[in-house]
Amino acid sequence: MIIQGTNHRGDVEDRADVVVVGTGAGGGTLAAYLADRGWDVVMLEKGGFFRAEDFSQREEEAMAAFNGRRGLDASDDNSVFLAYAEAVGGCTVHYWGDSFRAPPDRLERWRTEYGLEWMTPAELDPHWEAIERELGIHICEERLFNENNRLVRQGCEALGFRGGAVPTARVDCIGCGWTAFGCAYNRKSSQLITTIPRVSKSGGRIYSDARVERILIENGRAVGVEGSLLDRDTDQPHSRIRVRAPIVVLAGGAIGTAELLLRNGFDDGVVGQRFYVNPHYFVFADFGREIDNVTGIPCAYEVDEFREVRRTRSGEYAGGGYTMLCSHQPPGLTAALLPEVGAAHAERMRRYRRLGSLMSVIDEENPGRIYLDGGVRKVRFRVRGVDQHKAVDFLRNATRIFLAAGAREVWIPDVYGTVVRDPSEVETRITLRSVQPGAQVCAGSHFLGTAPLGADPSRSFAGPTGEAHRVKGLYVADGAAVPTSVSKDPSLTIMGVARWIAAGLHEREGRAGA
Ligand SMILES: Cc1cc2nc3c(=O)[nH]c(=O)nc-3n(C[C@H](O)[C@H](O)[C@H](O)COP(=O)(O)OP(=O)(O)OC[C@H]3O[C@@H](n4cnc5c(N)ncnc54)[C@H](O)[C@@H]3O)c2cc1C
Structure with a gap:
C-alpha cells in the first residue's frame, strides 16, 4: 500500500x-526480495509518489516535482551540478535505464582493497x-537507436574505437524520448513500476513524503x-x-544515506569522506542538417574503448x-549547457535540431x-589532478568521433566557445583550460x-554483509555501500549488491520479526 x-x-x-x-x-531491490519471502516491509521515502499520468514530459515540471533541491543542487x-531524484x-x-554489470576488474579491486571476498562474478551473477x-533488461534493439546514436557508432567504426549497444531496462519501449523525466507509458523498468508494486502487493507499506x-x-x-x-x-x-523494526x-x-548518518553522529572519518559522481562533461556536434536526437532512448550506444587507463612506461597517465x-x-x-548569452546563445539554440551529443562517465580517482x-x-567536489586529464582526453576523443561521423563542427561547451572543425585542431x-572548475x-x-562496505572498520562504514560495524541490525544497501566508482553506469551494480545483502539477511535472520 502506498501512503502519501x-x-x-x-x-x-x-x-x-x-x-x-x-x-x-538499492532500497527497492532489497525490499522486494524480502517482501517476496514473507517479510513484513515498511519503506520510507522523502520524495513524492508520481505515476505515469503525472509525467507531463515537460522538463521544468519534472525537475521541480522530483529532482533533488528542485533540480538546482550543486557542489x-x-x-x-548534482542530478538526482527524490521520489518513490x-x-x-528518471534514469536512462542503461544496465551494466560491474566489470570483473572492479570486483577484483573491491576484493583486494576492501576485503569484500564475496564480490566475485560467481557470487553476483545469479543476482544480476x-x-x-x-526488469526485462536486454541489449537495446536497433529501432531505439536515434540518429545521434547511429552517427556515434559510425564515427567509432571509422576510427576503430570499441563500442556497442547498451543493455537497457525497458519493455516494449515506444522511444518517445522523454525517459529522463519519468516514463509516461510505464515502459521503462523503474523501481516505481517493478519492485515497489511487489512490496505493496505483499502487504508492505510505502510511505512517500516521509523524511x-x-x-x-x-x-x-x-x-x-x-x-x-x-x-x-x-x-x-x-x-x-515512527517505525519500529529489528532491521x-x-x-x-x-x-541521502551519508546525510542521515552524519546527522545521527556517525561522524567518524569514514561516512561521507569519499563521494564518487562519475563526472559528466558534454560535447556537441553540429551536423549542418537536421538529425534526430530527440526520439529513441538517450543512450542506445556506449563507447567503452577508453574505460581502462593507459599509462606510459614510467607510470604517467x-x-x-x-x-x-x-x-x-x-x-x-541544452540551453543551460551551451555557452554564451544573448544573440550568440540564441544562434546556438537555433541549431538545436542539428546537434548530436556525447557525455563522459569519468572513472574518477x-x-x-x-x-x-x-x-x-x-x-x-572538484574535478582535479589526473581526472582533469581524463576529461580533456574525453573531449578530444568525442570530438574525433563526431568529426569522423561527418560533423561540420564540434562544440566544447566552455566559456571560451571552443569550436573544432578538423581533426588536426583537436590537440591544440x-x-x-576547458575543464578548469567553472569553465x-x-x-x-x-x-x-559514502558509507562503503569493507572488512576494515577504519576505512568502511559496514562490514561485508552490509551490517554497520558499530551498530547491530543497521544495514546499508545502496550506492553509498559501493566502495568506489564502478567505471560504468552503476544502477545494476547497486541492485546486485542490494539483492546479495538481502539474500544474506534472509538466510541469517529468516523473518526477523517473526
Ligand atoms: C538523470 C539520471 C540518469 C541516470 N541514468 C542511469 C542509467 O541509465 N543507468 C544507470 O546505471 N544509472 C543511471 N543513473 C544513476 C542511477 O539512477 C543511480 O545510481 C541509482 O538509482 C542510485 O541508487 P540508490 O539506491 O543508491 O539511490 P536512489 O535511487 O537515489 O534512491 C534513494 C532514495 O532515497 C530517498 N531518501 C534519501 N534520504 C532519505 C531520507 N532521509 N528519508 C527518506 N528517504 C530518503 C531519496 O529521496 C531517493 O528517492 C542516472 C541518474 C540520473 C540522475
Missing part, C-alpha cells in the same frame, strides 16, 4: 520486520541474472527510525512518523579512464565528500561510496 505522507493527517506509528529508508535502486563551489522509485524514475529477468531524521538505537542495536511527514509543495513537516536498512542514495554515452539533451538542459555545515548538507584547441558545466549523477 503529503495527504496524511496526524502522526504515524508502524511496526515491521524491516524498515527501508529510500525506495530507489559547494558550483563547479559540479528514487533515481530510477534475476534482476535482469525481473527519516533519526535512527533509533537501543543497547547498540538499531530498533527503528523516525522522522517527518512533509507537505509536498513546501517540503515543510506537518506530522511525525533498519539505509538506502537513501550516497548523498597516457589516456583513458572513462566511458562515453550518447546523450539526448532536451531543450532546457579523486572523490569528493559530503559534510554538514551549520546543519546544512553540502557537497565538496582542446586543452586543460564549462560539469554534472554528476552516479553517486557512490
Whole structure:
C-alpha cells in the first residue's frame, strides 16, 4: 500500500520486520526480495509518489516535482551540478535505464582493497541474472537507436574505437524520448513500476513524503527510525512518523544515506569522506542538417574503448579512464549547457535540431565528500589532478568521433566557445583550460561510496554483509555501500549488491520479526 505522507493527517506509528529508508535502486531491490519471502516491509521515502499520468514530459515540471533541491543542487563551489531524484522509485524514475554489470576488474579491486571476498562474478551473477529477468533488461534493439546514436557508432567504426549497444531496462519501449523525466507509458523498468508494486502487493507499506531524521538505537542495536511527514509543495513537516523494526536498512542514495548518518553522529572519518559522481562533461556536434536526437532512448550506444587507463612506461597517465554515452539533451538542459548569452546563445539554440551529443562517465580517482555545515548538507567536489586529464582526453576523443561521423563542427561547451572543425585542431584547441572548475558545466549523477562496505572498520562504514560495524541490525544497501566508482553506469551494480545483502539477511535472520 502506498501512503502519501503529503495527504496524511496526524502522526504515524508502524511496526515491521524491516524498515527501508529510500525506495530507489538499492532500497527497492532489497525490499522486494524480502517482501517476496514473507517479510513484513515498511519503506520510507522523502520524495513524492508520481505515476505515469503525472509525467507531463515537460522538463521544468519534472525537475521541480522530483529532482533533488528542485533540480538546482550543486557542489559547494558550483563547479559540479548534482542530478538526482527524490521520489518513490528514487533515481530510477528518471534514469536512462542503461544496465551494466560491474566489470570483473572492479570486483577484483573491491576484493583486494576492501576485503569484500564475496564480490566475485560467481557470487553476483545469479543476482544480476534475476534482476535482469525481473526488469526485462536486454541489449537495446536497433529501432531505439536515434540518429545521434547511429552517427556515434559510425564515427567509432571509422576510427576503430570499441563500442556497442547498451543493455537497457525497458519493455516494449515506444522511444518517445522523454525517459529522463519519468516514463509516461510505464515502459521503462523503474523501481516505481517493478519492485515497489511487489512490496505493496505483499502487504508492505510505502510511505512517500516521509523524511527519516533519526535512527533509533537501543543497547547498540538499531530498533527503528523516525522522522517527518512533509507537505509536498513546501517540503515543510506537518506530522511525525515512527517505525519500529529489528532491521533498519539505509538506502537513501550516497548523498541521502551519508546525510542521515552524519546527522545521527556517525561522524567518524569514514561516512561521507569519499563521494564518487562519475563526472559528466558534454560535447556537441553540429551536423549542418537536421538529425534526430530527440526520439529513441538517450543512450542506445556506449563507447567503452577508453574505460581502462593507459599509462606510459614510467607510470604517467597516457589516456583513458572513462566511458562515453550518447546523450539526448532536451531543450532546457541544452540551453543551460551551451555557452554564451544573448544573440550568440540564441544562434546556438537555433541549431538545436542539428546537434548530436556525447557525455563522459569519468572513472574518477579523486572523490569528493559530503559534510554538514551549520546543519546544512553540502557537497565538496572538484574535478582535479589526473581526472582533469581524463576529461580533456574525453573531449578530444568525442570530438574525433563526431568529426569522423561527418560533423561540420564540434562544440566544447566552455566559456571560451571552443569550436573544432578538423581533426588536426583537436590537440591544440582542446586543452586543460576547458575543464578548469567553472569553465564549462560539469554534472554528476552516479553517486557512490559514502558509507562503503569493507572488512576494515577504519576505512568502511559496514562490514561485508552490509551490517554497520558499530551498530547491530543497521544495514546499508545502496550506492553509498559501493566502495568506489564502478567505471560504468552503476544502477545494476547497486541492485546486485542490494539483492546479495538481502539474500544474506534472509538466510541469517529468516523473518526477523517473526
Ligand atoms: C538523470 C539520471 C540518469 C541516470 N541514468 C542511469 C542509467 O541509465 N543507468 C544507470 O546505471 N544509472 C543511471 N543513473 C544513476 C542511477 O539512477 C543511480 O545510481 C541509482 O538509482 C542510485 O541508487 P540508490 O539506491 O543508491 O539511490 P536512489 O535511487 O537515489 O534512491 C534513494 C532514495 O532515497 C530517498 N531518501 C534519501 N534520504 C532519505 C531520507 N532521509 N528519508 C527518506 N528517504 C530518503 C531519496 O529521496 C531517493 O528517492 C542516472 C541518474 C540520473 C540522475
